[in-house]
Amino acid sequence: MMKDLIKYIAQALVDNPEVVEVAEVEGERTSVIELKVAKEDLGKVIGKQGKTAKAMRTILSAASAKIRKRTVLEIIE
Secondary structure, eight states: OHHHHHHHHHHHHOSOGGGOEEEEEEOSSEEEEEEEOOGGGHHHHHOGGGHHHHHHHHHHHHHHHHTTOEEEEEEEO
């Protein structure tokens, strides 16, 4: 569910939505979501001074709080 949320947001932001890859590594209490986009779209996902990435992380933590699980977003270059 969190994986789909991040993929949806990332595809809306980038110029090449077909290149967006999202992987989830689940642990017992924490899961890590890895987001990979095209090199030219990296700036759009991170945003000025990291504001877009921070907003995505805020949405992710609000959604994961509902299911009582900690979720971390990693943007991979």
